[in-house]
Amino acid sequence: MDDVAAKAPHGIATVARSAGVSSRTLRHYEAVGLLPPTAIGDGGVRRYDGRALVRLQRILLLREQGLGLPAIRALLDEAPDDDAAVLATHVAWLERERDRLARQLAAVRTTVARLERGEALDPAGVFDGFAPLR
Numbered sequence: 001m002d003d004v005a006a007k008a009p010h011g012i013a014t015v016a017r018s019a020g021v022s023s024r025t026l027r028h029y030e031a032v033g034l035l036p037p038t039a040i041g042d043g044g045v046r047r048y049d050g051r052a053l054v055r056l057q058r059i060l061l062l063r064e065q066g067l068g069l070p071a072i073r074a075l076l077d078e079a080p081d082d083d084a085a086v087l088a089t090h091v092a093w094l095e096r097e098r099d100r101l102a103r104q105l106a107a108v109r110t111t112v113a114r115l116e117r118g119e120a121l122d123p124a125g126v127f128d129g130f131a132p133l134r
Helices: 003-007 012-019 023-031 050-064 069-078 083-117
Strands: 046-048
Touching: 012 023, 012 046, 012 050, 023 046, 023 050, 046 050, 050 069, 050 083
Parallel strands: none
Antiparallel strands: none
16 A cells, blocks of 8 residues: 555545545535545545545535535634534534424324324424424
8 A cells, every 4th residue: 555545545436435426526625625635646546534534524414404615614614623522513413403304204194194084284283393484
């Protein structure tokens, strides 16, 4: 294994496939300053280490929350270096989101059951778990 691969063992294709994004997306993230490769090997192959994987995970989580790339970059630039602490905040958000989705699922199942039985619908129950539109 050469020095570049030892320092940054994960090639761009592997990272892209694992993250469910394209290599082009990773190169775009690099171009806008979000995700620089840890190293660039022979032939210009971009390589990433564990810290870069965590940064990409954070980028994808923030995209899931609806943030644009400039906002994500600002957040990442000002975030503390304690990846575990930062990711713990993402865990808390994901748990809240899971609970909200569970309430939505229960509300839709209840609506289906009431419709099948020909029962009246309760507005409060129909919309449990739905986020208010802004």
